[in-house]
Amino acid sequence: MSVRETEDAYLVPSYTKLPLTVVRGEDVWVYDEKGEKYLDLYSGHAVCGIGHSHPKLVKAISEQAGKLIFFSNAVYNDTRAEAAKLLIESAYPGSKSVFFVNSGTEANEVALKIARRATGRPRVIAMENGFHGRTIGSLSATGNQKLRDDFPENLSNLTDFVPIGDFDTLEALMGEDVAAIILEPITSVGGVRIASRKYYDSLRELCLGYGTALIFDEVQTGFGRTGEMFAGMHWGLEPDITTSAKGAAGGFPLGCVILNEAIASAPAPGEHGCTFGGGPLAMAALKANLEILKEQKLVENAREMEIVVRDVLGAIPEILAITGKGLLLGLELECPAKPIVQGLLSRKIIVGGCDRPSMIRLLPPLTVREEHIRMLADALVEALAVAKQGA
Ligand SMILES: Cc1ncc(COP(=O)(O)O)c(C=O)c1O
Structure with missing residues (x-):
């Protein structure tokens, strides 16, 4: 065959x-x-x-594999410590800490869970042509209605969808029960679209006013893809939670949930976990990836x-x-x-x-x-x- x-x-x-x-x-x-x-x-x-x-990535993964392929987050690890520090130093200036997972959808699951935990609120606002992944939590905030309707047990009854760039509609739906607004700062799978600078500024202000977490899904836009390390940097503003994956480790599976100072203490110890998240191989790949982006x-x-x-x-x-x-x-x-x-x-x-x-x-x-x-x-x-x- x-x-x-x-x-x-x-x-x-x-x-x-x-x-x-x-x-x-x-x-x-x-x-x-x-x-x-x-x-x-x-x-x-x-x-x-x-x-x-990339030869440097191949070397980093090979050397780490020869040293230690895996041990979980139950222990400290030198490569994880170095990679996490480098990532936080390369992320938005207000970034405080990171939770590592293995994919984009998983990163968004965690972000939505943390936003709900931090605010104690149920609702989410997302974009009509946004894409956040195919597991049930991320699917609940994904704009494509056909994908959601195929799995009606998702949480989209707790989600309102608005067109990206339409601030008035978004503002009208805002309330004290909204845990998070989640969006790709530049949409991709649903069609490449970008809103005005004023829209992103207003979004930031609105979330601050309501105590709502602003989540940027930078699964695609992160790690330099759009000409800044993360896309919000184009407008000089930052979200409360950044999720990223795809370009994070040069092809090695890795997802990241980066929290800013205000939200970093929301997840209590033991509330979330991920066996493979932050594994030494992924961390060696993340570190090499960040170094290559800078050196080249x-x-x-x-x-x-x-x-x-x-x-x-x-x-x-x-x-x-x-x-x-x-x-x-x-x-x-x-x-x-x-x-x-x-x-x-x-x-x-x-x-x-x-x-x-x-x-x-x-x-x-x-x-x-x-x-x-x-x-x-x-x-x-x-x-x-x-x-x-x-x-
Ligand atoms: C913006 C965005 N978020 C989330 C995902 C889901 O990522 P993954 O396939 O790694 O779960 C994707 C995948 O295309 C994506 O483009």
């Missing part, structure tokens, strides 16, 4: 997969089983921000490459708009995105789609350079022309 036949036979059929087998990766490139190389402008789902299999100035590169993308791709007439920030960018097309994503794949370039049918998502490794963006532009022009002929 081929790799594809074997996976199809033995794995739960949960995912719609690209017709591609990836066996190796290096920087912005991944290779299939025949050694053919593909330009990955999707970072394996917004994860490998430092590029695939990758957050700065994300800012510079956004300008290149806007210059080079903005000149293509079939691209109606480019939304987002840094290297979390949506290309709004005048035609459906799906055939273009497929057309790019047949030209050996990987990009993403999203819930918005006419949008392509670019989430390349933060190591991407102008030559790669020009390769994308050439392939896009070809794929768009083929789609036009077929229309």
